[in-house]
Amino acid sequence: MAVLLFFSIVSFFLTAVIGMGEGGAEAGSPSREFFRFNGDVAWVVQVSDLHLSAYHPERGADLLRLLAPALRVIRPSLLLVTGDITDAKNERRSSSRQDESEWMQYRNGMDAIVGHNYLENRRIFDIRGNHDKYGVPYVGHNLDFFSIHSINSQLNRHNTMNSISLVGDNRIYHFLGIDDTIGYGIRWPSNLFGHPTDRTLDAVESELQYWDSQPGGLVTKVVFGHFPTSFIASSKRRRRYEGIFARQSVSAYICGHLHAKLGKTLWRLHMIDFPSGPNGLEHVGQFWEWELGDWKEFRLMRILAIDGGAVSFLDIGLSSQNQLLDDFQTTILITHPTDSRCMNQDEMKNPVVRNDINSLVFSVQPIRNVTARVFDSARAFKVVEEIPLQPVTGSVNFKPLFHAKWNAENYKSMPASRLWLQVFVIDDQGKETASAMRPFSVEGKLAYHPSTLLVYLIFNVHWEDLYLFLLWSNIFFLILLLFLPKILNYLMERNELYQRWATSISVSSPIRQKKFIFPLLWYLLEGSRSRKFWLAMVFYLLYLLKMPWFCGHATSENGGIARMYMRGWSIQTPSAPFIKEEQGYPDIMAITLPFMYLVVTPTFLLIYGLFAKCSGCRLYYHRKMSCAYETSPRGPGQEFVRGAPPKYSLSVISSWIIKFGGYWTRRALLLACLIISLLHLKICSVLMAAYGVGPVALSPALAWAPQLFLAAAIFALKIDLDVSLHVPL
Incomplete structure (x- = not known):
């Protein structure tokens, strides 16, 4: 009974959330877009799993009430919307269907953000999630509302890959967005996984390689998608993203899909061993994977910053924010040194020790004072150093960046979790705000981060x-x-x-x-x-x-007839009645x-x-x-009948x-x-x-x-x- 109870819980999670075939949408050469930024520090905002619903209009209303004021203060270089834009469920959540009114909520919310000059529409990049593909027989079908109402479609970005580059004075920060939704949008509950094709994998690897050959500065690569790697199926030739990302020196992969009920710290460091090279040394490729919780219930938003190639992020919940812009809470993101629990890379060959502290401070009030304090956890978190930070004013436009020099050599050879850093900000009205205290290592050492069994099972298991x-x-x-x-x-x-x-x-x-x-x-x-x-x-x-379990319309009611086998769905489309494609494994x-x-x-x-x-x-x-x-x-001689x-x-x-x-x-x-x-x-x-x-x-x-x-x-x-x-x- 314990085993049966375990599988009932797992199946409930899978159907509530959360192939071997060539089921994903095809990807050609992506169009490349470029945006300038000053200095070496740039930041973007990510939101995921909006789940805008006709039965929960407050989710769409909060785009203007909460997200728009935050964007006006933060002023990111990009806004990344990583899937599940609409809920696509009925009121009882028992069936899936596309509802154009939900897409109109999204379009109206984004138009309001752009109309109030919070962000240019060309700096907004959205991709599909599995909910956005529920019941959509194919891209371009009349139920494919993403191709009508999304920002990407309005700007004629119809490719399944988005290649965006932030070009600074000496560096290029490259963002690559990937749409891995299934080619034929099978309805819930058989649409849970990303399905990249071999052609998609080739295009991703080619695009990441392209930036390695470009002169003019160092390149930092960040990939964004909807599905965590544990929820992305292998291609027909059994290829996966992990090897590509590690081999092409991707710094981080950011995604959504798994909601914050599972946990708000779904972080994973991928370490992949490659065969020995010509010099006889074994190469270890690494990249971070950071899943963002949902906007649906927790109104979560991520600020991701790149400082001289070092990637850091901060997840904040906007549900406690008030309606007025003037009440936006001061937010602090330390961009260097990075958090050793989730941002450093283990076993760095030649770590570069930087003698600077940088912090982004987003506030509606003028900032009077910014101070960084170093604490020693081995001595009851006693303050060992206090460093005042000064605003960076050398750029054309004002940046909420504060900077200071320090002697990082004093903290070399320290354990990764011994030293902790915290930044304190006092605004013009005398209000003090403190950032979260976090461990750091000037040498890039990795600190241990505790995790639960459920998080490991969902996020670390393929x-x-x-x-x-x-x-x-x-x-x-x-x-x-x-x-x-x-x-x-x-x-x-x-x-x-x-x-x-x-x-x-x-x-x-x-x-x-x-x-x-x-x-x-x-x-x-x-x-x-x-x-x-x-x-x-x-x-x-x-x-x-070997035989089909049942037959019917797996996509929309007017879509092709499909048969469900233990190995997936076999779909026969009206446009090609003699061709059957296998989809939906392992969905x-x-x-x-x-x-x-x-x-x-x-x-x-x-x-x-x-x-x-x-x-x-x-x-x-x-x-x-x-x-x-x-x-x-009766006697023993009598027989028994x-x-x-x-x-x-x-x-x-x-x-x-x-x-x-x-x-x-x-x-x-x-x-x-x-x-x-x-x-x-x-x-x-x-x-x-x-x-x-x-x-x-x-x-x-x-x-x-x-x-x-x-x-x-x-x-x-x-x-x-x-x-x-x-x-x-």
Whole structure:
């Protein structure tokens, strides 16, 4: 039951959130856009998972009420909207559909931000999320509202990649946006993963390589998308982004998709070993992955800054902000030195020790004083140094950047989590604001960051590989359940071993062996004795492995007919009726795992249990008859009617088997059948809400077979026991 509970929680998460085919949207050569900035420090703003909904208009209204004032104070170089712009769900969240009114909320909110001169529209870059592709048969379909109302579409950015470069005096900060949504927008719950094609991977690698060959300054690369790497499927040739990002020296990959309920510090350092180069040294590639929580419930926003190639970020929640611009809270982002928990890179070969402290201060009030303090955690966080910071005024436009020189050599060879830095700001009205205290290392050492088991499971495990393991583990278990006892039955009956083995193990074996080995083996042997049911279960398992579970409209109601297999969806489009494409692997795990673990496997086990219970009832009946025979006044020469059992059956059969045929076992088995039936009906009702009542109801393998198996087993055993034993079930 613990295993079943675990998988029910996992499947609920997957369907609530949160391929092997060439299912992703294709990507050609991206158009490149350039923006100038002064100095070596630039910053951008990221928002993700807006989930604008017709049933929650406050989410769209807060774009103007909260986000717009923040952008006016921060004045970022770019605004990145990383997917799930609309919710695309009905009011009960039981089905997915595109609603143009939700897209109009987004368009009106962005137009208001641009209209109030908070940000130029050409500095806004938005990409699709899986919710934005729900039910969209293909890009350009009349349900593809992203191609109509998004900022990218209004500016004719129709490629699935956005290449943006911030060009400074001596450096280039390159941002590459990737749309990895599935090519055919299958409806919920089969649309959870990103699906890059091999062509997309080639285009991404080519674009990242392009900037390595450009003269004129150092390049820092940041990639943004919607899906975390753990929720991005491999391409047809089993290629992935991680190797490309590490090999092309990407500093960070920023994304969304996983909401803040899982955690607000979903950070991961990818370290990938590459084969030895010409010099015989093994190369280790690294990049950071930072997932941003959702705007939907927490109104989260990220400020990401690059200071001389060092990338840092700060996530802030705007839900506590007031409506008025003058009430925007002072925000402090330390750009150097970076946070050693989530921004440094481990095992840096030749770390460059910079003798400066930089901090961005965003405030609606003039700033009077900025001070940085260094604390020593080994001495009860005693202040070891205090450094005043001065505004940087050498640029054409005023920057909220404050700078100071210090002697960083004093802090070399320190553990990564010993020294902590905090910046204090006093504005013109005398109000003091302090940044969060954070550890730092002038040598780029990496500090330990604690994480929870749930965060590790969701963020650090490749769900594509985990799905293969969970699926084939279950199938292998069912194969053993079906064939192992059948083979043992055949061998024992052929060699007349079963009777002798049962006698010997019950008479001479220790009690411990009686309690565990014999009852388990007896359960398997007796449960598999019905040839008709056994053959039916074998055929059903083979059908689930190779044949479609159900057929219907996987995208919109007018889209192509699709068939769902254990390996994904096979889609036949109206434009190409003779061409079928496989999509949605491993997205269908949200359907297959709950069905296999919570319905099919328990059904097989219960069928075995019902037949084993029948055998227990027979033994119970024989025990009663034998007791009556022993106390009968008839002589030993009189025969017992209806075939008395062998003499050893009463003396050696385990009491566990006798109890298994009793009153409470019968009730427990029937209750278990009822629970499995209710779980099965619940799964079917979810699928009916998602893909229609008819396709699911008219699919025998999915909707009928488990219920028919249980009903037939109960009915067959009831007749057998009533007729043969006169013991009612």
